[in-house]
Amino acid sequence: MYGYAGKVLRVDLSREQASVEDLDAKAAEKFLGGRGYAAKVLYEETSKGFDPLGNDSLLVFMTGPATGTLVPTGNRTALVFKSPLTGGFAHSTVGGHFGPELKFAGYDGIVVRGRSSRPVYLWINDERAEIRDAKDLWGKNTFETELKIRKESNDNEMRVASIGKAGESLCAIANVTVDFYRSFGRGGAGAVMGSKALKAMAIKGARRGIEVPDIEALSKHVQELYRKLQIPGWTLPKYGTPGMLLTANSQKVLPTRNFQRTSFEEIEKIGPEQIKKELVKKDKACYACPVYCGKFSVVEEGPYKSQAEGPEFETLYALGSCCGNSNLKAVLKANMLSDMHGLDTMSLGVTISFAMECYERGLLNQGDMDGLDLSWGNADAMLTLIDRIADKKGFGGVLADGVRKAAERIGKNSSAYAMHVKGMELPGYDPRGLQGTGLGYATSNRGACHSSHYVLTPELSGKVNRFETQGKGALAKELQDLMAVLDSLVICKFVRYAFGMTAEGYTETIRLVTGRPVDSAEVATIGERIFNIERMFNLREGMGRAEDTLPRRFLEEPADVGASEPQVVRLDEMLDDYYVNRGYDKQGRPTKERLKQLGLEYAVKDLEAG
């Protein structure tokens, strides 16, 4: 099968067995790979109401047909699971070298089920796949884990995905760290790994290569894409994602002090120029990436001595402006601690900023917080708190499962300040100044997510009016479906400029890697099919229209977001329009006919559950 390795590794941790099966070629055609193929596996092999941290939960790692090829950013892997944070569908993708290595070892993906009775890690060296004892790794941070596995394998090039203390202690905001500084970030996959006592996965793939029908034709296509990525004045190669900070700030959509303000008065202190001057040592690229947005940064000495690939835009927002924190070196240290403990910096920052607002409003006092002074911008208190969250120690345990759970535990109507959708903490763009983005947050299957639709790109660039609600239903649908295609190829959203913002732009690449001619209608349908099987997973869990909503703050508290007058998100206006565009009923359920048209007949039986 061109573009695919053709095999999937099945791991049953309860039985400590690993076996190999053929890739389902029909599913690969219908769902491409990555997020789509994995969503189908998760949907079909689980049933309503299973415990995301229990015996029946699945972790589905899937690469796509572009992974490991020369296609720009053909480096990503999707991880699909039921989120302990949202209780619904979650996907999370990572770059680096993990996915390509998995394919070079001969596998398109790994499906992990069951729970081990002792700490283990999965060790893969081409066709050898072993479940190994991880007694000596348990309790170690992700850096130590990765180094120890490499040393014991006598192979410094082994690619490792591992969890830190946060995953071990089942924090619902725990992630999985890959290649030291990259993460399967969102949704709490680290806790799912922790619940399975699966400390790490290490992969070496030396033997196999990926075959495509015509390697010279693909080379030519790749060089054409390279040429399109030579974008004059593009800030991504120069500054990495922090380049967006100034735009978000000047457009008044940069969340500050837990979304109480929309711009940060100390922005220069954490802005891109300052980062470049103060921290960045070197550009870093993932496999096959000509954009090299990774910035390796170092604080050489002092209390904030640290190093990381970052800080990224979202980290600077969540642990910076959202917490009123302008201490850049402390942000890098917080970033490194998050990588080592395996914590999602976004969920982490928004949860801390929630606690800070509770403290400001007198809902919490220092006694409640084990003596910590969580005043806005108190970076040292934040750093102490991050360690305690990873350990679930004292007040850290109150915050360790994300902001929705924290508000439940604190009570006193604190949920009014919990900034999440479906339990997932918000990304760094205030939707009151980006109406369509607000709709995207409300309707994304994994909860508050910008990268599942990127409606913010046309909104921030002025291609569509960001304060208008009209037409946003169709826009959100189209882009959600398209981003599902990128997550299934699996390529990075940051090269979408080279492919274009419509399904048409991806037909040639898919044909050249898989050998299968596809037209733009088919590509769009693949995206819609993926989105809908995820939606059906959520509906089966009882998550429907009531969950397609936003924090009260966005619906009721007008904010100055750069319009002529303060704005709220006018969600209701957009939601009905969105459902019409999706072919859903008023309750946000797909019709039987729509499911059948998408080839999802097997999901019809679960419609009644919603």
Added chain:
Amino acid sequence: MATEGIMNPTLSRINVLAAYPSSALDLPILCKQCDGAPCIATCPRQALKRDHRTGAVTVDKWDCNGCAICMSACPLGAILIRTNGLAAKCDLCRGDPRCVGFCPVNAIAFKTLEEVSAERRLEAAKHVT
């Protein structure tokens, strides 16, 4: 990739080693086409030869029997034995190295001595007062 017809960088004649996490340096290791190349000197079947047109040391696939003596002789670890059992190394793609066109930051260049000299003259001219 172009030589093998499939994609897997461990088969590539350039290996990029990362020193993570102690440092951020990426270290590309490839054949330097040494003068007095030990691989040529040690090959018992004279399968490794200098291509005087390109300057590259090449492997003759008919003469090579996969004994791997060249692999152990190479001080850079720049020779690999492929799954077909034969030695493989950078042959500068017979004078048109494919890596050059794919490096997005122009870290790789392939130039003749004349081109390098011309550049150096221009550089030197800047310092002439």
